[in-house]
Amino acid sequence: MEIKVVRKVLDVNERMAQQNREYFTKQGIYVLNIMSSPGSGKTTLLEKTLARISSEIKSAVIVGDICTTNDADRLAKTGVSVVQVNTDEFGGDCHLAAHVIEKAAGQLDLKGIDLLFVENVGNLVCPAEFDIGENAKVVVISVTEGEDKPLKYPLMFRVCDAAVLNKIDLLPYLDYERNAVLENIKKVHPGMPVFEISATKGIGFEPWIKWLRNQVNRKKAPR
Ligand SMILES: Nc1nc2c(ncn2[C@@H]2O[C@H](COP(=O)(O)OP(=O)(O)OP(=O)(O)O)[C@@H](O)[C@H]2O)c(=O)[nH]1
Numbered sequence: 001m002e003i004k005v006v007r008k009v010l011d012v013n014e015r016m017a018q019q020n021r022e023y024f025t026k027q028g029i030y031v032l033n034i035m036s037s038p039g040s041g042k043t044t045l046l047e048k049t050l051a052r053i054s055s056e057i058k059s060a061v062i063v064g065d066i067c068t069t070n071d072a073d074r075l076a077k078t079g080v081s082v083v084q085v086n087t088d089e090f091g092g093d094c095h096l097a098a099h100v101i102e103k104a105a106g107q108l109d110l111k112g113i114d115l116l117f118v119e120n121v122g123n124l125v126c127p128a129e130f131d132i133g134e135n136a137k138v139v140v141i142s143v144t145e146g147e148d149k150p151l152k153y154p155l156m157f158r159v160c161d162a163a164v165l166n167k168i169d170l171l172p173y174l175d176y177e178r179n180a181v182l183e184n185i186k187k188v189h190p191g192m193p194v195f196e197i198s199a200t201k202g203i204g205f206e207p208w209i210k211w212l213r214n215q216v217n218r219k220k221a222p223r
């Protein structure tokens with residue numbers, strides 16, 4: 001019984017996600033879903049990324065949290081159009097669902113937008129299960145979380161198209177085996193690109209921005 005209910009919720013979400021995907025595709029908007037555990041650095045990564053790409057790639061952001069507009073307030077300072085979703089209005093969900101994205105997108109001025117970032121609710125489990133109509137998913141994992149997280153939360157790493165290993169500025173102060181986390185990511189998702197970054201210190205952005213640019217341009221290229 002419970003399994004049937006869960007299946008139904010996911011089916012409904014799947015349909016809604018497909019509608020979102022068709023809508024965004026028609027508008028020529030590339031959608032990137034960014035996920036991580038709370039505090040891995042999603043908002044900081046976005047702040048620094050937007051500062052680097054805004055002149056070349058017109059972007060907007062939907063940011064999800066259970067409560068507060070803290071992240072939207074931070075991101076609005078970059079000058080891009082931002083909408084905050086508080087999931088406590090939708091029962092306190094620990095993830096963004098496709099119908100929430102549809103509502104939030106309706107509040108953004110998407111005219112001329114090339115790239116829509118979605119910062120998902122901080123959680124390494126549930127967001128991985130919900131298609132929101134995005135073109136690609138990125139997981140951010142920070143070096144303070146331990147090397148074993150890809151093995152403990154494999155679905156997240158399996159469904160993502162790229163990973164950002166953040167807070168690498170802290171490596172000198174930690175007993176953290178960088179090679180071990182890279183190896184664990186490879187075990188779960190062989191070949192997935194991993195960008196080693198310090199969002200606060202602005203280290204390692206070049207390959208990440210290049211990847212983003214390629215993603216957006218590939219979608220825009222005539223088929
Ligand atoms: N040392 C260091 N700290 C970082 C880095 N990136 C983010 N932080 C810090 O980590 C904390 C959390 O960063 P946020 O960007 O708010 O993380 P988040 O993933 O958006 O958090 P939630 O939205 O609450 O899930 C802040 O204190 C940041 O300054 C980094 O590269 N290095």
Ligand SMILES: [Mg+2]
Nearest residue numbers: 042043071119
């Ligand atoms: Mg955030």
